[in-house]
Amino acid sequence: MIVDERITAYINSLSQELPSFLSILEKEAIREEVPIIKKETQSLLSFLIAMKKPAHILEVGTAVGFSALFMSECMPKDCDITTIEKVEMRLVKARVNLKSTDKADKIRLLEGDALALLKELAEKESGRYDFIFMDAAKAQYMNYFPEVLKLLAEDGILVTDNVLQDGTVAQSRYGITRRDRTIHTRMREYLYTLTHSEELSTTVLPVGDGVTLSRKR
């Protein structure tokens, strides 16, 4: 928790109730320890989608489909979502969950490794997505970045979750356990790249587990 727990709990107490099917899915995911977006991140995503009014959303990291379904509830009527997941255990649930709403025809689930699929998409759908949500293997964000940049439309928004790693990213490398040093180095490299890219303008927010908002110039 990177923000005082009491403050986060208070802010979350102000958030609007989820539609019941999402609330059930959220509880189930939490019970089964599936890492889904936190309340604070939900609120940020819904605000950004309401402002941006995207036409095509790309999500990297579906898990069981909670965030894709959440975004489908706040996106414009004609918007569609493409979401990527590779772990079979998650896909089994995602396939069912994503079919279970009236927005099912607006959601495309791509099954397989994100890097390979992003490369394929970048060849066919370059510049198509005006809203991209990165929420998959954190150590891979740097590898996804060139493809994601190709897929992001001009003026498009890239949201990346979990960038502050419970605050450990801000610590010196020497304060990090050996086991976590690779992810620490990679996340710092990713944050430096986002904030220094000439193609993006980026802000880093201490929301949830840390979120970056980037706009393609």
Ligand SMILES: C[S@@+](CC[C@H](N)C(=O)[O-])C[C@H]1O[C@@H](n2cnc3c(N)ncnc32)[C@H](O)[C@@H]1O
């Ligand atoms: C944090 S969870 C996504 C949570 C989801 N966005 C939500 O909030 O409901 C990250 C997901 O990325 C998936 N993932 C990790 N590495 C991946 C890869 N190389 N390709 C595709 N998916 C991957 C994991 O299996 C996991 O389900």
